Amino acid sequence: MTAKNLIIVESPAKAKTIHKILGPSYDVTSSMGHLRDLPHSRLGVDLEHDFEPHYIVIQKRRKFAKELRENARNRQAVYLAPDPDREGEAISWHLAQLLNEDEKSQAQKKKRQAEKKPKTPKSNSKKASNGAAQKSPQTRKLYRITFHEITESAVKAALKHPGTIDVKKVNAQQARRILDRLVGYSLSPLLWKKIGRGLSAGRVQSVALRLIVDREKEIEAFVSQEYWTIEAALQKASGGASFTAQLERIGEEKPQIPTQQEAEKLIDELRKQSYVVEDIEDKEQRHLPKPPFTTSTLQQEAFHKLGYSSARTMRIAQQLYEGLELGKGNPVGLITYMRTDSVRIADEAMKALRHFLQDEHGTDFLSEKTRLYKSKKGAQEAHEAIRPSSLSRSPESLKAYLNEEQFALYQLIWQRTLASQMADARDRVVSVRIAAGRYRLKAVGRTNIFAGWKTVYQETSENEQQPQQQDQQQEEKTLPVLSVGEPLTLLNVSPSEHFTKPPRRYTDASIVKTLEEQGIGRPSTYAPIIQTIVSRNYVSRTGGSLFPTELGRMVSDMLVEHFPEVMDVKFTAQMEEELDQVEEGSQEWVSVVRHFYTPFSQRVSIAQEQMREVKREVIPTEHRCDKCGKPMVIKWGRFGQFLSCSDYPNCKNAKPIPSGVACAQEGCNGELVERRAKGRTFYGCSNYPNCRYTTHRLPKTEGSDPSHPQKDPENPGVAPAQG
Numbered sequence: 001m002t003a004k005n006l007i008i009v010e011s012p013a014k015a016k017t018i019h020k021i022l023g024p025s026y027d028v029t030s031s032m033g034h035l036r037d038l039p040h041s042r043l044g045v046d047l048e049h050d051f052e053p054h055y056i057v058i059q060k061r062r063k064f065a066k067e068l069r070e071n072a073r074n075r076q077a078v079y080l081a082p083d084p085d086r087e088g089e090a091i092s093w094h095l096a097q098l099l100n101e102d103e104k105s106q107a108q109k110k111k112r113q114a115e116k117k118p119k120t121p122k123s124n125s126k127k128a129s130n131g132a133a134q135k136s137p138q139t140r141k142l143y144r145i146t147f148h149e150i151t152e153s154a155v156k157a158a159l160k161h162p163g164t165i166d167v168k169k170v171n172a173q174q175a176r177r178i179l180d181r182l183v184g185y186s187l188s189p190l191l192w193k194k195i196g197r198g199l200s201a202g203r204v205q206s207v208a209l210r211l212i213v214d215r216e217k218e219i220e221a222f223v224s225q226e227y228w229t230i231e232a233a234l235q236k237a238s239g240g241a242s243f244t245a246q247l248e249r250i251g252e253e254k255p256q257i258p259t260q261q262e263a264e265k266l267i268d269e270l271r272k273q274s275y276v277v278e279d280i281e282d283k284e285q286r287h288l289p290k291p292p293f294t295t296s297t298l299q300q301e302a303f304h305k306l307g308y309s310s311a312r313t314m315r316i317a318q319q320l321y322e323g324l325e326l327g328k329g330n331p332v333g334l335i336t337y338m339r340t341d342s343v344r345i346a347d348e349a350m351k352a353l354r355h356f357l358q359d360e361h362g363t364d365f366l367s368e369k370t371r372l373y374k375s376k377k378g379a380q381e382a383h384e385a386i387r388p389s390s391l392s393r394s395p396e397s398l399k400a401y402l403n404e405e406q407f408a409l410y411q412l413i414w415q416r417t418l419a420s421q422m423a424d425a426r427d428r429v430v431s432v433r434i435a436a437g438r439y440r441l442k443a444v445g446r447t448n449i450f451a452g453w454k455t456v457y458q459e460t461s462e463n464e465q466q467p468q469q470q471d472q473q474q475e476e477k478t479l480p481v482l483s484v485g486e487p488l489t490l491l492n493v494s495p496s497e498h499f500t501k502p503p504r505r506y507t508d509a510s511i512v513k514t515l516e517e518q519g520i521g522r523p524s525t526y527a528p529i530i531q532t533i534v535s536r537n538y539v540s541r542t543g544g545s546l547f548p549t550e551l552g553r554m555v556s557d558m559l560v561e562h563f564p565e566v567m568d569v570k571f572t573a574q575m576e577e578e579l580d581q582v583e584e585g586s587q588e589w590v591s592v593v594r595h596f597y598t599p600f601s602q603r604v605s606i607a608q609e610q611m612r613e614v615k616r617e618v619i620p621t622e623h624r625c626d627k628c629g630k631p632m633v634i635k636w637g638r639f640g641q642f643l644s645c646s647d648y649p650n651c652k653n654a655k656p657i658p659s660g661v662a663c664a665q666e667g668c669n670g671e672l673v674e675r676r677a678k679g680r681t682f683y684g685c686s687n688y689p690n691c692r693y694t695t696h697r698l699p700k701t702e703g704s705d706p707s708h709p710q711k712d713p714e715n716p717g718v719a720p721a722q723g
């Protein structure tokens with residue numbers, strides 16, 4: 001039986017959840033993503049006529065599109081329910097185009113048939129035979145509905161107030177799609193022609209690549225400086241536990257101790273001094289909880305706490321959002337929509353959250369007033385933060401139904417949501433200044449007096465980007481009870497050697513943080529940006545850090561030289577803002593595209609002429625081609641540098657560049673060669689597939705780079721498959 005109403009969403013899991021919620025009066029089907037897009041084989045954008053896009057039904061989706069059109073015929077109402085953001089709006093718009101075209105052609109068909117055989121009530125269409133549609137001359141109604149969580153109340157509320165497609169949102173998405181298309185279709189062939197076959201470049205991804213390349217150059221240019229600090233162990237004159245104090249001042253100056261010699265000179269001096277408590281500051285320090293999750297903060301925290309890449313986090317979050325079967329119960333969406341830059345919590349949910357905290361943790365642990373967090377500028381205030389759809393589903397109660405990663409992510413979202421409305425954590429901080437002649441030392445004690453929100457959520461260090469600043473010691477440390485004027489006994493003075501550290505390489509977490517801070521990318525694009533540059537072999541993920549490959553550096557440098565705007569962070573952020581303005585209705589999408597494209601296309605023409613032809617700069621080697629005996633040369637390709645026969649294209653022999661390091665497998669005479677798989681670089685044997693030896697790092701470089709973190713969160717200690 002076909003229901004009168006049809007709901008179309010973009011994913012099968014979501015369709016299943018909604019179907020279970022609504023029962024048989026609605027059919028629910030999924031478009032499985034986009035059905036229409038720009039064509040694959042040509043630009044598909046009319047440069048002569050206001051960048052008019054020529055969308056086509058995606059080749060592989062033609063059969064499905066036809067079925068969907070038939071499915072939607074003779075319905076009373078069709079509800080388009082893709083996700084509540086630009087992408088979802090665009091999918092809805094494309095679906096509406098498809099269905100409306102179909103309705104028109106069906107109407108014409110009927111009209112023609114009616115003219116031919118006016119007496120015959122039957123129609124050719126199978127579905128039309130149920131009669132209802134023929135009796136009612138009314139046309140099918142097409143609605144757009146949105147909801148931020150897939151729960152009974154949210155879906156039913158959306159159906160009660162169906163809306164129409166927001167054309168401004170669609171235009172914003174269209175402008176982005178066209179900009180990306182224009183850049184991709186111009187830059188990729190250029191790279192192909194100038195550097196190597198198969199290379200490509202995109203708009204926002206290239207800026208992210210540049211950030212990573214620039215960071216690598218900073219690290220290379222960094223010169224580490226030695227410096228020393230001095231610490232004293234002290235004790236009350238009456239004895240008792242010892243405590244430590246740092247040398248803070250020499251006279252009015254902060255101590256600058258560049259060498260061991262100077263440190264020892266100071267230590268000699270400090271040994272001769274008498275120590276007395278000069279000042280005590282005793283105060284309460286409050287720590288505020290963080291706002292509930294947005295896409296960006298969820299990705300950052302999931303990386304720090306669970307070791308997940310941004311893409312992995314989004315994949316799991318989507319499963320939680322779209323709904324999971326909970327035992328015999330109906331599937332239900334466990335969290336709100338995961339692509340958001342809003343930290344707002346809807347009024348109803350806020351009420352429930354505060355009640356829950358009061359009941360579960362008591363009034364003391366509830367923040368006095370409702371905490372209202374500010375979303376970043378330009379955030380979609382109609383959106384919500386990422387939170388559990390119902391607090392009645394505690395992580396523990398779901399544990400049996402979720403897999404390990406779903407449970408871990410749900411728990412993280414749960415805890416962060418709770419913490420966001422809990423009372424401040426309070427520490428007592430005692431700072432003691434100690435006088436020793438012209439020297440001043442400082443000892444700090446910290447004790448927690450109220451855990452507040454920290455009972456449910458662990459804070460992550462903010463200093464990932466600035467290793468220079470020692471982490472603000474948050475750990476507890478007690479000092480003996482001291483009073484001003486009290487003499488102290490010096491037990492020991494000791495120096496410690498330090499070195500200034502280069503900035504850290506980006507990780508999934510810190511690049512997402514940076515992209516958001518700089519205004520590049522949006523919740524829907526952070527994870528794909530990283531995935532794209534990794535899959536293009538411009539960046540490799542090693543030990544959780546993002547390293548530019550040689551190929552990535554070359555492409556980035558060439559693009560920076562010839563396309564300074566495209567590679568400029570501020571310029572790209574400006575483009576993002578203009579797209580937001582299209583969505584708000586304060587800019588026309590065509591003018592945004594034109595404003596970008598006119599100067600860009602000039603740059604492309606100049607680069608065609610002037611860009612270095614790296615492709616021609618082949619590097620000779622001593623290797624001989626094992627097929628034709630001619631010398632092999634080094635060229636650039638999609639996987640970086642490789643050995644190619646100098647007689648290309650007559651001889652197409654190509655192979656990876658040997659490292660000069662012998663294979664470690666016993667009895668194998670092969671040599672290790674660099675290979676890549678899934679964005680990781682590793683070394684495999686030149687005798688592959690006969691020898692399957694692999695290693696992450698060449699033996700001679702093993703352990704020589706202390707800046708590599710030890711843990712690879714995505715792939716702990718497992719060599720990727722060769723291939």
Ligand SMILES: [Zn+2]
Binds near residue numbers: 645
């Ligand atoms: Zn050859």
Ligand SMILES: [Zn+2]
Binds near residue numbers: 665686
């Ligand atoms: Zn081998």
